[in-house]
Amino acid sequence: MTTLPLEGVRILDFTRVLAGPLCTMLLADLGADVIKIEHPKRGDDTRQWGPPWAGDGTDAQSAYFLSVNRNKRSLTLNLKTEDGRALARELARHSHVVIENFKIGQMAHFGLDYVNLQPMNPRLVYCSITGFGQTGPYSQRPGYDYVVQAMSGLMSITGPADGEPYKVGVAISDVIAGLYAANAIQAALRHSETTGQGQYIDVSLLDTQLAALVNVASNYLISGQTPPRLGNQHPNIVPYQVFDASDGQFVVAVGNDGQYAALCTLLKRPDLFHDVRFATNPARVQNREILIPLLQAEFKRHPVGYWIERLVQAGIPCGPINTVAEALQDPHAQARGLIQQTHLKNGALVSLLGMPVHLSRTPAEIRYPPPALGEHTEQILQEVLQLTASDIEKYRTNGAI
Numbered sequence: 001m002t003t004l005p006l007e008g009v010r011i012l013d014f015t016r017v018l019a020g021p022l023c024t025m026l027l028a029d030l031g032a033d034v035i036k037i038e039h040p041k042r043g044d045d046t047r048q049w050g051p052p053w054a055g056d057g058t059d060a061q062s063a064y065f066l067s068v069n070r071n072k073r074s075l076t077l078n079l080k081t082e083d084g085r086a087l088a089r090e091l092a093r094h095s096h097v098v099i100e101n102f103k104i105g106q107m108a109h110f111g112l113d114y115v116n117l118q119p120m121n122p123r124l125v126y127c128s129i130t131g132f133g134q135t136g137p138y139s140q141r142p143g144y145d146y147v148v149q150a151m152s153g154l155m156s157i158t159g160p161a162d163g164e165p166y167k168v169g170v171a172i173s174d175v176i177a178g179l180y181a182a183n184a185i186q187a188a189l190r191h192s193e194t195t196g197q198g199q200y201i202d203v204s205l206l207d208t209q210l211a212a213l214v215n216v217a218s219n220y221l222i223s224g225q226t227p228p229r230l231g232n233q234h235p236n237i238v239p240y241q242v243f244d245a246s247d248g249q250f251v252v253a254v255g256n257d258g259q260y261a262a263l264c265t266l267l268k269r270p271d272l273f274h275d276v277r278f279a280t281n282p283a284r285v286q287n288r289e290i291l292i293p294l295l296q297a298e299f300k301r302h303p304v305g306y307w308i309e310r311l312v313q314a315g316i317p318c319g320p321i322n323t324v325a326e327a328l329q330d331p332h333a334q335a336r337g338l339i340q341q342t343h344l345k346n347g348a349l350v351s352l353l354g355m356p357v358h359l360s361r362t363p364a365e366i367r368y369p370p371p372a373l374g375e376h377t378e379q380i381l382q383e384v385l386q387l388t389a390s391d392i393e394k395y396r397t398n399g400a401i
Contacts, residue, residue, distance in 0.1 A: 004364070010035065012092055022178030024036070026179075027186075035376075038074055038075070046062060049062050055348035069370035070369060075376055081399055088110070100127075123197070130202075143204070152210050165229065180208045181201070184201045215235075239252055239284070240252070240255070246302055251320075262314045340352055344370070344372075346372070
């Protein structure tokens, strides 16, 4: 059996919804033992975020929960009880990482913040994910993806140039924060292994979304000009956008002058390459309002399939605008093995998105399906804390688990 990169790393996961669970799922895919701490009655909020559901009746699992909770074990703890908090502290003593996304001050109220846990486990890596971070004038505000998309400037550059700002169709600020958190945790684990010193990681949705503006933010910092909303066009590259064919729409993404020359050859319009207004990318950016209608008139002559076939043959980046169903059913997506199947505890066979990166020596796989609420409570308490069946029953009776 292949040893995975993070095998032997135990993560105590107090997160719910999306950013934190995505982070811990990626670490679990890489072999970490992720213990998902959930409320004994409610569990993760997203367990109720359906339809659609997998399975039937009380054992049904929401598609939302299934999307970010594979390869984890679920343990229920009532942190409002002293016994529940005591069990959490003992589990933290035996863990390498604690991650949480409560509002600021909540984990301190439980006695489960970094200040309280670090003395008992000096190697501990502790990560907090919040909307706005642990410091700054907005730190006490609740943070939601939609709000962060608005405040970060992302919505100001998304949507039609002459229309209202749009949010991205997925909770992208949560996704980005989860990715940054997973990367930071692995860096901190490396430091902990080499020095014996843990550390605290402060991740905010707003910080990470601002960082994800990359070249658009850099455009502003260098020029001092507020980036405009360009719809489906690119601020720095032309032509790089949606075009209309005779039967639908598709994307052309010309990334350099060589590709533009090939495009002009394909269109039998060498004049569009030799014209000094369009010969270089900076010139095309400056004169996009002249060039784009000329290209659009050519693309309107034939259907999408005609253009995709010929553009691919010419080495010009392009693609159809797929629905989600079309994208997931595409032969290339199928060949890459991203969609995998597993059986839930309730017996339902479900298809899930697997790990999107391929490691040649330690490939990730779905080792465990997303867990039922509290599915592994007894197993974890016996394995990690060496509790007996009678000990566990006492905790269950007094409402701690």
